[in-house]
Amino acid sequence: MPNQTVAVLGLGAMGSAITARLRDTGHATVVWNRTAAKAAPHAEAGSTSAATVAEALAAADTVLVVLFDHASVREHLDPLAAELKGRTVVNLTTTTPDQARSTAAWAAEHGLTYVDGAIMATPDMIGTPVSRLLYSGDRAAYDAAREVLEALGAADYEGEDAGLASLKDMALLTAMYQLFSGFLQAAAMMRTVGVPAADTAGEVRGWLGALLPHLDHFGAEIDRGGFDPARGQDVEFTRAAIGSLITAARGQGVSAGLLEPLMHHLDELAATGRGGADWISVIDRLPME
Ligand code: NDP
Numbered sequence: 001m002p003n004q005t006v007a008v009l010g011l012g013a014m015g016s017a018i019t020a021r022l023r024d025t026g027h028a029t030v031v032w033n034r035t036a037a038k039a040a041p042h043a044e045a046g047s048t049s050a051a052t053v054a055e056a057l058a059a060a061d062t063v064l065v066v067l068f069d070h071a072s073v074r075e076h077l078d079p080l081a082a083e084l085k086g087r088t089v090v091n092l093t094t095t096t097p098d099q100a101r102s103t104a105a106w107a108a109e110h111g112l113t114y115v116d117g118a119i120m121a122t123p124d125m126i127g128t129p130v131s132r133l134l135y136s137g138d139r140a141a142y143d144a145a146r147e148v149l150e151a152l153g154a155a156d157y158e159g160e161d162a163g164l165a166s167l168k169d170m171a172l173l174t175a176m177y178q179l180f181s182g183f184l185q186a187a188a189m190m191r192t193v194g195v196p197a198a199d200t201a202g203e204v205r206g207w208l209g210a211l212l213p214h215l216d217h218f219g220a221e222i223d224r225g226g227f228d229p230a231r232g233q234d235v236e237f238t239r240a241a242i243g244s245l246i247t248a249a250r251g252q253g254v255s256a257g258l259l260e261p262l263m264h265h266l267d268e269l270a271a272t273g274r275g276g277a278d279w280i281s282v283i284d285r286l287p288m289e
Pocket of ligand 1: 010011012013014015016033034035038066067068069071072075076092093094095119120121122123
C-alpha cells in the first residue's frame with residue numbers, strides 16, 4: 001500500500017532513526033514515546049506526536065514497534081488488541097525466537113495482522129545500502145507493510161515461523177560476539193608487552209580478513225557430515241593448538257577463560273575416540289540433550 005501512515009512506538013536511538021528515515025522517504029509518521037520529551041524534535045521535523053499509544057494507532061496503517069524488549073512490547077500492545085485490529089503490526093524490538101512466537105500467537109488469537117522483525121543495523125545505518133532487516137511470520141502482513149519496510153533497508157522475509165527472523169539475528173550476533181571477544185583476548189595478550197589495542201585491531205582485521213572465506217568450506221563440510229580430517233585439521237591437532245594458546249595467555253598473566261569452553265569440547269571428543277575427526281565436529285556436541 002503506497003503512502004501509508006506509519007505509527008512508530010518508541011523513540012530511542014533506533015526508533016528515532018527509523019522515524020527520520022520514514023519522514024525522508026515521504027511517509028506520514030505518528031510517534032509515541034514513554035518519555036514524551038523525546039517526541040518534540042520529531043514533531044518539529046514534521047511527525048505527529050501522540051500522547052498515548054492508542055492515539056498513535058488510531059491514525060496509522062502500519063505500526064512499527066521499536067521498544068526496549070519483549071516485556072515492554074507486551075506491556076503496551078496487550079491492552080490494545082482491539083485498537084490494533086485492521087492495522088499491520090511490525091515488531092522490530094529485539095526478542096528471542098520464542099518471545100517472537102509468543103507475540104505472534106497472541107496476535108493470531110486476536111485476529112491481528114502481525115509480523116516479527118530483526119534489525120541487522122545500527123541507527124546510523126538505517127536507510128543506507130548496508131542496512132538489512134529480517135522479517136518472519138504472517139506473509140500477508142509482511143506484504144502489506146513491505147513498501148514501508150523497504151525504506152529502512154534491504155528487507156528479507158525468512159518464512160512463516162515468526163521466530164525465524166529473531167533466530168537468524170541471534171545466530172549472527174552470537175558469531176559476532178564470539179569473534180569480537182577473540183579480538184579482546186588478543187588485545188589483552190599484546191597489551192602485556194605494551195602494544196596498543198588499536199594496533200592489535202589492525203592486525204586481527206588483516207588476519208581474520210584472510211581467513212574468513214574458510215567459513216564456506218566449514219559450512220560445506222558440516223552439511224556433508226563426514227568430518228574428514230584430510231580436508232581440515234583434526235581434533236588432536238587443534239587440541240594442541242588451543243592448549244598452546246591457553247598456556248601462552250596464562251604465561252603473559254592473561255586469563256584463558258574465553259578459550260577454555262572450546263578446549264573442553266575438544267577434550268571430550270578426544271576422550272570419546274574422535275581425536276582423528278575434523279575439529280569442526282565440535283558442532284555435534286552443541287545440541288543439548
Ligand atoms: P534505546 O535504549 O535507545 O531506547 C529504548 C526505547 O524503549 C526508548 O524509547 C524507551 O523509552 C523505550 N522503553 C524502554 N522500556 C519501556 C517500557 N517499559 N515502556 C515503554 N517504553 C519503554 O534503544 P534502541 O532504540 O537502540 O533500541 C530499540 C530496539 O531496537 C531494541 O530492542 C534494540 O535491541 C533494537 N536494536 C537496536 C540496535 C541499535 O544499534 N541501537 C540495533 C538492532 C536492534 P524512554 O525514552 O521512555 O526510556
